[in-house]
Amino acid sequence: TQLLEQSPQFLSIQEGENLTVYCNSSSVFSSLQWYRQEPGEGPVLLVTVVTGGEVKKLKRLTFQFGDARKDSSLHITAAQPGDTGLYLCAGVNSNYQLIWGAGTKLIIKP
């Protein structure tokens, strides 16, 4: 069974601080996606990383795919209250199915 472990499960920090969320697996994925989900809404895709070692930036968010395509990280610089939400990673396996992590609930306090 393929699993994606996300850590931390919960993070509450002050506005302006930096943070990193991790997504780890023993399985190789063809690509990995990061989503953000607000209460009462479905997940919204932030980014897809495809190549081992790939780094993508989305304003203050930096996404990295591990060299072996088994893990990924999301780093937020100078977090703002608007970054509050549930962050989910999902790996695309060889059957083109998404394997989801359990999510990181992030709260940024003003």
Added chain:
Amino acid sequence: ETGVTQSPTHLIKTRGQQVTLRCSSQSGHNTVSWYQQALGQGPQFIFQYYREEENGRGNFPPRFSGLQFPNYSSELNVNALELDDSALYLCASSWGGTGRPGELFFGEGSRLTVL
């Protein structure tokens, strides 16, 4: 707004009952996938439909079934409801060839409570 609409948004059922959830996919999309998201958890893949055929299924029992219609809208049916079926059910549409997932666009979900 993703263009994916789900109905109903909330519903309450009792154990043993049956439920049908509906999803209208984004215009131009031919693939619909369904997910179950328990409180505090990530989504779990139920199944996927591509051009009216099921082409992938997660670890869910046969009492979870589905349909995709010629207009690519979809239904999720759950029979003999159990308390553990209480969850947010998410539908996602995408443009896929041979099941390869393109970008997923999610609806807001149907919140099912089983008493």
